[in-house]
Amino acid sequence: GNASRLAAINAITGAKPTSTEMPAPLSEIWASDVFNLARMEESLSKNAFKAIKKTVDTGALLDGATADIVAAAMKDWALSKGAKFFSHIFYPMTNATAEKHDGFIITSPEGNAITEFTGSLLIKGEPDGSSFPNGSLRMTNAARGYTAWDPTSPAYIMNTPNGATLMIPSVFMSWTGEALDKKIPLLRSIAAINKEAKKVLTLMGETEIAPLNSSCGAEQEYFLVDEKFAASRPDLLLAGRTLFGASPAKGQQFDDHYFGAIPERVQVFMQDFEDQLYKLGIPAKTHHNEVAPGQFEIAPYYEAANVAADHQQLLMTVLKNTAKKHGFLALLHEKPFAGVNGSGKHVNWSVGNATQGNLLDPGNTPEKNLNFLLFCGAVIRGVHKYGPLLRATIASAANDHRLGANEAPPAILSVYLGDQLEKVFKDIQNGSLEPSVCGGVMDLGLSQILAFTRDPGDRNRTSPFAFTGNRFEFRAVGSSQSVSGPLVAMNTMLADSLNWIGTKLEAELAKDSDHTSAVFAVLKELMELHGNVIFGGDGYSEEWHKKAVEERGLQNTPTTADALPAFKDEAVRALFEKNDVLSPVELESRYEVYSEQYILAIEVEAKLTIDMATTSIYPAAMSYLADLTTTINSASSAGISLDNSVANSVATNADAMMKAVAALSKAIQVHEFECVEGHMRYCADTICGLMNDVRGYADTLETIVTDSEWPFPKYAEMLFIK
Ligand code: ADP
Ligand code: MG
Secondary structure: OHHHHHHHHHHHHOOOOOOOOOOOOOOHEEEEEEEEEEHHHHHHHHHHHHHHHHHHOOOOOHHHHHHHHHHHHHHHHHOOOOEEEEEEEEOOOOOOEEEEEEEEEEOOOOEEEEEEEOOHHHHOOOOEEEOOOOOOOOOOOOOEEEEEOOOOOEEEEEEEEEEEEEEEEEEEEEEEEOOOEEEHHHHHHHHHHHHHHHHHHHHHOOOOOOOOOOOOEEEEEEEEEEEEHHOOOOOHHOOOOOOOOOOOOOOOOOOHHOOOOHHHHHHHHHHHHHHHHHHHOOOOOEEEOOOOOOEEEEOEEEEHHHHHHHHEEEEEEHHHHHHHHHHHHEEEEOOOOOOOOOOOOEEEEEEEOOEEEEOOOOOOOOOOOOOOHHHHHHHHHHHHHHHHHHHHHHHHHHHHHOOOOOOOOOOEOOOOHHHHHHHHHHHHOOOOOOOOHHHHHHHHHHHHOOOOOOHHHHOOOOOOEEOOOOOEEEEOOOOOOHHHHOOOHHHHHHHHHHHHHHHHHHHHHHHHOHHHHHHHHHHHHHHHHHHHHEEOOOOOOHHHHHHHOOOOOOOOOHHHHHHHHHHHHHHHHHHHHHHOOOOOHHHHHHHHHHHHHHHHHHHHHHHHHHHHHHHHHHHHHHHHHHHHHHHHHHHHHHOOOOOOHHHHHHHHHHHHHHHHHHHHHOOOOOOOOOOOOOHHHHHHHHHHHHHHHHHHHHHHHHHOOOHHHHOOOOHHHHOOOO
C-alpha cells in the first residue's frame, strides 16, 4: 500500500534544507584542491617548473628526473591536505570513471611508517584491467592494463566521507599499448587537428602558429528527486528511469518551470554543489531551472577539450554525491520520465589557438573571415560526411528515448548556420559572392555580413548541430554521456576536412590565385558536395523527416540498433586510421563494448519491468479488485445493485498486463543470435515493444486502482514535491 508513500510525502514537505556553512568567498576556495601550475610554481625549482610547464602546454614528454621532483611536491601538497591515498583516475569505454586507490604509506624495516611517491608511481599505475570492458582487445588471460598520468590535466584532492585522496587523471591502455579508454583517442584527435590546421593556416599565409586545441563547454541537464521517493522506485534506483508511471494531471505544459524560482532546498544544494566544483577548479558559470518540473541545468565555462572532458566526468560525480548529501537522487538519465522533457548535454565546441584565436569566431576583419569560412566549411563537410558517426557516438538505450521526441533534436544530423551565414555559404556555392563578380567591394561586403551580432532570438532550438555565434553546439548528446566520444568524432572529422581543404587549397594557390579566390573556389566545391546538410527550418517537423531522407540523402537512425553499425563503415574506419586516432581493432572494440551496453541496458529494464509488474502492480490491482468485489457482493445481498465496470476494468487490465509480462518473459529467453546487430535489432524491435505493452496496462491501472493501494510514488509526487 501507500503507507510509505504518504510517510515520504509528509517527511519531504516538512523537510528543512540541509544547512551548510556560510559560502566562502570565491578567492578562498577557487581551485584550492587542485595541484595546478600555480601551485607547482610555488613548490618546484625554476628548472623543474619550466619542464613541467612545457609538458602541460605542448604535450612534450616529461623526463624521469623532473617526474620524481613533481611527484615529491605533489605528495607533500597532498599530505598537507590530509590525503593518505592516491589514485590514478581513468575513463574506461563506459560513461563512468574508474579508480584504484593506493596508500602513500610504506613501512621501514624498523616498523616505522614513511610515505613514498616516486615519479614512476606518478606516471604509471597498474590496475587489474580485466574487469573493465575491452571489447576483444585483450585476451582474458592477459589482464594487465596500464594507467599513466596525463600531465595536461591537473591532479586534485577528492574529499569523501572516507577521507581525502589525491586523484591523478590518467590514460588507460592495454599492455600492448592499445587504448582502452576515452582519453587516449581524445588526446590523439587533438593532435590530428593540430597537424591539419597548421597546414591550412600555413597555406593561408600565417607565419606564427601556436598549438591548436579544441574547446568544450558542456551544459548538463539533470533531474532531482527526493531520495525518500526514489527509495521505493526500484526502476529509478536500478535503471535510472521510471519504467512505469501515468502522466500527472498537471498536463504537459511545464513551461512555467523554465527559469522559474528554484525551490529553497535545491538552492542550498546548488550552492554547495558549485562550491565543491570551485574547489576542484571547475568554473561553474550558469545554473537554472529547466523545462520540466524538477529539472535543472549547470553549465561550466568552456575549457580545453581534454580538461573539459575530465571536468565533465568529475562534475557528474560531484553532482550525484552532493545531491545525496542533501537528500536528493540526481538523475542523469536522458529520459527518466516518459512524456516529460528529457535531459541532454549540449556540447559547445570550437577550435583555436593563442595566435589565431578562435577559428570559429567570424571576427570582423576580412582576412580572419577567410580562415573562419574555411574552418566553418570544414565543419559542414565533416557533419555531412560523418553524420552517421556523430549519431553513433551518442547512441544509447537511454538517449533513444529522447532523440526525436518532441523536445529533443531529431536523430537526423543536419547543420544550422543561421540566416546570415547560411546565405554567405549559399552565395559562395552559387558564385554570386565570387571575387571577380564583386570586385573590391566583396571584402567589405563580406566583413559586414560576418561581423554580425549574436542574436539569441535567432536561435534554432530544433537543430542537433547549430552554429551559435563563435562555436558549434552539438545538442543531441545525452545527459549521462561522456563528452569524449562526441569530441573525438568532431575533432577527427574536422582534421579530415582540413586535410581535404588543404589539398584543394594548395592546388588552387598553385594556379596563382589570390587567397580570396582560392578559398572561394574550394568552398564552392565543398558546398556542392556537402551543402545538403545545412538546414535552417524546423527539425521537429514531419516534413523535414521526410525531406531529409528523400531529397537530401541524410540518414534518419532512430535507434541505437540503427546507429551503432556506423562504427563499422569503411569510411569511418579509414577516418580514424588515417588520422591516427583509433586503429581498426580499437574501433572494433568500441563497437563491441557499446553494442553490449545497449543490449545489457534493455535486458535489465525488461527484467525489472517483469519484476515490478508481477510483484507489486498485479498484487495491488488484485487487492483493490478483492475490495471492490466484496463490496459489490455484500451490496448485492443487501438488495443494492452496484455498477461493476470499475472492477471489470481492473480485472481486464491486470489480466492483459500479466499476458504481456508472460510474452516479455518468453522473449528474453531468446539468446541465439547470428551477430550482435541481430541481437540489437531484436532488443529495439521486440523487447522494447513488449515492455511498452506491459507499461501501457500498468499505467492504466494506476489511474483506476485506489491511491491507497498504489505501490509506487507517482509522477506528480516525484516531480513537484521538493
Ligand atoms: P545556452 O544559451 O546555449 O543555454 P549557456 O550559457 O547555458 O548557453 O552555455 C553555453 C556554453 O558554451 C558555456 O559552457 C560556455 O562557456 C560555452 N562556450 C562559450 N563560448 C565557447 C567557445 N568559443 N567554445 C566552446 N564553448 C563555448
Ligand atoms: Mg543552456
